[in-house]
Amino acid sequence: MSRLYILFFLLSVFSCTGKSASVEDSAILTQGDKEVVCFIYHRFGDSRYPTTNTPVKDFEAHLAYLADNNFQILTFSEAIDYLQSDKPARKTAVITIDDAYKTFYDRGLPLLKRYSMPATLFINTKTVGGGDYMSWAQLQEALKNKVEIGNHTHSHDFFLNEAAATRYKTFKDEIELSQSIIEEKLGSKPIIFSYPYGEFDGKMKAIVKESGFKAAAAQNSGVMYAGMDLFQCPRFPMSEAYSEKSKFVEKAKMKALHVVSSKPDNFILPADNPPVLTLTFDGTDLRIDQLQCFVQGGECSLKTIDKQKVTVTLQATKRIGKKRRTLYTITVPDKQGIWHWYSHVWINTAVE
Known part of the structure; x- marks a missing residue:
């Protein structure tokens, strides 16, 4: 498939989604429509890494759109509770950030505070306080500003590259280690999890469940919905290639395809x-x-x-x-x- 065809395909999808705005905005949501659109961010205003960076102006445009269009903004764990509850359906979005880079603290968090919006930050404990990563003191401050902390393992390794004979013990040990470190440093254990690089297999998913987490986030794109497998929740990436406001709006209006x-x-x-x-x-x-x-x-x-x-x-x-x-x-x-x-x-x- 040529690049021109791919571009045509994407433009056709997005142009069609744009037409549906007035229909969606006027629709009365029912209990069966209960869905959550979840976004994943990494770095903010750090053009050295375009595949994981979101321009600050784009992030602010995202928050402004959600605020102007009456979205209910929840943390990841609150969204899981919402999907499992008998609360009425509402347009709902979740902002998640993986890895806890300093640019979130310096540029992303101030915007969340300005818009008074919560978010979920998944941290890998091995890197906290080093290089481009937030310190424990900065994570403590984030906690005080509507930011939920989630577990992203200790090393953030490519676990699928490890032989099956040792993979699952390593994975489980890392979860337990990071849980204990986070509890020691921040005062409580996370109740939600994010797979490093969005990679996992069935047994790794089972380990996350057995470890007592409420749900887990993956990195394939899509929309969360009531009744889905909550241990492989999809998220739309908001890196530079996708972060332009019009593309964000198209994803915010997207609905889930209920695959059985x-x-x-x-x-x-x-x-x-x-x-x-x-x-x-x-x-x-x-x-x-x-x-x-x-x-x-x-x-x-x-x-x-x-x-x-x-x-x-x-x-x-x-x-x-x-x-x-x-x-x-x-x-x-x-x-x-x-x-x-x-x-x-x-x-x-x-x-x-």
């Missing part, structure tokens, strides 16, 4: 490359004839099983894996013209 089955149900790039992904989802009220797919150089085929359930098979037209992480994404509008999004990440452990 994903095969395979893991994220490791298989030897049979390009991989095939088969998704089954509820097609009620969706315009299946307008479904679009994007696999960073691929195509999708569509098969309708019955009137309510739809199965979509996606496969890239050529081998993937030059990058460590590659997304397969599908979007589809509903009959009100609002777009729904789902993505699946493939991880090539041979690339770092």
